[in-house]
Amino acid sequence: MADEIGDGDDELLVSLLESELFSDASDSEREDEPRSLKKQRLEKGESSCAQIETGFFSKIPPELFHHIFKFLSSEDLISCTLVCRFMSFAASDETLWRRLYCMRWGAASATGKFRASAWKKLYIQRDEEDMVEFVRNCPMEFKEYYIQMQAAKRSQAPLPSQVNDDSIILDRTVADQVSMWKSKRGLTDDELVIGHVCSGNTCSYTKIGDVFICEKTGRVHVCDDTCREVVLDQSSGTLVCTISGHCYDRWLSPDEETDTDADQQQGGVTDEAEPFMGSGRFARAYLLGYNCADEKELEATLRFC
Amino acid sequence: MITLISSDKRKFHVLEEVANQSLTIRDVIEDRRGRRRADRIILVTNINSKIPEKVIVYWLRHFLMPEEIAHASMSHKKAEKLKKWEAKFFDTDIDTLNDLILAADSLDIPSLFDGACEKVSDILKNRSAEEVGEISKIENEFTHEEEEEEIPSENAWVWRNEFA
Numbered sequence: 001m002a003d004e005i006g007d008g009d010d011e012l013l014v015s016l017l018e019s020e021l022f023s024d025a026s027d028s029e030r031e032d033e034p035r036s037l038k039k040q041r042l043e044k045g046e047s048s049c050a051q052i053e054t055g056f057f058s059k060i061p062p063e064l065f066h067h068i069f070k071f072l073s074s075e076d077l078i079s080c081t082l083v084c085r086f087m088s089f090a091a092s093d094e095t096l097w098r099r100l101y102c103m104r105w106g107a108a109s110a111t112g113k114f115r116a117s118a119w120k121k122l123y124i125q126r127d128e129e130d131m132v133e134f135v136r137n138c139p140m141e142f143k144e145y146y147i148q149m150q151a152a153k154r155s156q157a158p159l160p161s162q163v164n165d166d167s168i169i170l171d172r173t174v175a176d177q178v179s180m181w182k183s184k185r186g187l188t189d190d191e192l193v194i195g196h197v198c199s200g201n202t203c204s205y206t207k208i209g210d211v212f213i214c215e216k217t218g219r220v221h222v223c224d225d226t227c228r229e230v231v232l233d234q235s236s237g238t239l240v241c242t243i244s245g246h247c248y249d250r251w252l253s254p255d256e257e258t259d260t261d262a263d264q265q266q267g268g269v270t271d272e273a274e275p276f277m278g279s280g281r282f283a284r285a286y287l288l289g290y291n292c293a294d295e296k297e298l299e300a301t302l303r304f305c
Numbered sequence: 306m307i308t309l310i311s312s313d314k315r316k317f318h319v320l321e322e323v324a325n326q327s328l329t330i331r332d333v334i335e336d337r338r339g340r341r342r343a344d345r346i347i348l349v350t351n352i353n354s355k356i357p358e359k360v361i362v363y364w365l366r367h368f369l370m371p372e373e374i375a376h377a378s379m380s381h382k383k384a385e386k387l388k389k390w391e392a393k394f395f396d397t398d399i400d401t402l403n404d405l406i407l408a409a410d411s412l413d414i415p416s417l418f419d420g421a422c423e424k425v426s427d428i429l430k431n432r433s434a435e436e437v438g439e440i441s442k443i444e445n446e447f448t449h450e451e452e453e454e455e456i457p458s459e460n461a462w463v464w465r466n467e468f469a
Contacts, residue, residue: 057441059403064410067418071426082434084443157430160423 065090073157074100074123092120095226099158101126102169127154167220170211177208182218205243212243307334308346309357317357323368328413349412356408359394359401363417366390395424399440 060068069077069091077100080091097119105126117125131150138146162168167178205212205221212221221229223244230239230248239248292298307324309317325331333347349357366387395402402425409418429437438444 057403057443060406064406064422067422068406068426068429071423072429076430076432079432079434079437080429083438083441087437087443155431163423164419 062086062090066093066095069093069096070099070163071157071160072096073155074127075154076157092118094119097123098169098226099162100156103158103162104153104156165219166211166222169222170220174209174211178211178213178218178220181206181208181213185215185218203243207244310346310348311357312349315357317361319361319364323361323364326364326367326414328415330412349408355401356404359405360408360412360414360417363394363414366394367416391420395420399425399428 057065065087069080072080072091074097077091077096081088101119101123104123130153131147134150135143135146158168167175170178203214203216206215207213210222210224212223213219214221221227221243223229223241223246227241227244227246227248229241229243231242232238233240233247240246241248306318307321307330309319309324309330311317321334325334330347402421405421406418406425409415409421428440432440
């Protein structure tokens with residue numbers, strides 16, 4: 001059956017593309033699915049709220065919401081937060097708020113890698129401080145306008161050219177290094193490369209510290225705790241960044257977490273009983289067998305492990 | 306020429322060079338290179354037939370304007386034209402957009418994915434929570450008490466009345 005379909009294809013080879021686009025396939029007997037058809041992305045949503053069950057967005061898997069929300073301003077995100085539990089979780093994403101924070105106040109003013117609370121909270125706090133400061137010294141009769149002016153800053157959304165570029169979250173020294181590299185390469189900041197979307201699968205990158213720069217466009221990827229370029233590696237079960245190759249622990253759902261705890265406890269018990277801490281059965285066998293002179297001696301030794 | 310088969314058993318014939326815009330399909334073809342023609346059939350089970358039509362239209366438009374050429378010599382006018390075309394292409398209902406996002410994700414077509422996501426986000430822009438709920442047809446699941454206490458304290462801006 002598969003061959004029949006194949007022969008049909010030969011005849012179609014020369015025909016025009018568009019006229020051949022839509023034909024019926026009641027005879028499709030061959031079942032063949034691309035191996036990696038569905039990329040498994042970060043399934044972080046699971047841990048607090050699985051997915052939206054009703055409405056238009058119910059089809060979209062939780063890990064993709066980030067890609068929609070990254071175009072929104074802080075004000076829009078807050079609106080989404082108030083809609084339902086899942087949206088609240090998805091719209092409070094650290095990466096999103098970090099970018100918004102750095103866009104408004106710059107990365108240098110953030111407290112480096114160690115910060116007291118989540119980026120969203122930082123943003124709202126800073127916004128409040130700014131508002132108080134801004135309004136305190138203004139003339140009474142203009143107070144209303146001052147408040148509106150200040151509130152308008154919350155509706156600043158990232159530009160489409162910014163959403164895939166991490167350069168806004170760089171601090172100044174690194175940003176300088178990056179722009180030096182870019183000017184050496186003849187890449188300008190505002191150059192638009194149409195149709196090119198950076199991805200770990202297609203682009204080659206230059207590395208400066210934590211920072212990865214696409215050699216074609218000069219777009220920046222910062223690979224740290226808010227990295228969102230990760231995909232789930234099927235064989236190891238860890239999250240791997242497609243750009244840097246960094247591995248991250250997967251976010252576990254509550255069920256999984258209890259499982260691992262139980263496993264670890266069991267593991268702990270057996271570890272105590274074993275004379276060789278920290279190595280598995282094969283490693284021990286290897287160690288024991290290392291000094292054996294012949295097969296016989298080896299077999300005798302291995303009885304102990 | 307390769308053949309895509311959608312979940313409702315419709316067949317789509319596409320030139321390999323065109324379908325290569327999907328990184329998933331490109332990988333699959335690469336894996337099967339040198340084998341018989343029958344191997345050029347790819348079943349896309351998670352996508353219904355309405356979407357491949359749109360995806361292929363998108364591919365064809367972008368195939369006529371490959372990235373490299375676009376980068377080196379595309380005039381401003383042509384870029385504008387492509388932009389206009391894309392705006393029209395994405396001007397559709399939210400259901401179709403969602404399907405496009407899913408298709409672009411599973412087939413790994415980055416530019417289409419970004420375009421569709423941006424369009425959906427445009428729909429969400431400058432709305433109140435009630436409006437977002439209405440558009441997305443999500444029922445508010447927060448209990449009354451939660452709505453009164455917990456939620457606002459977490460997400461409150463400094464409201465203007467505090468100063469006015």
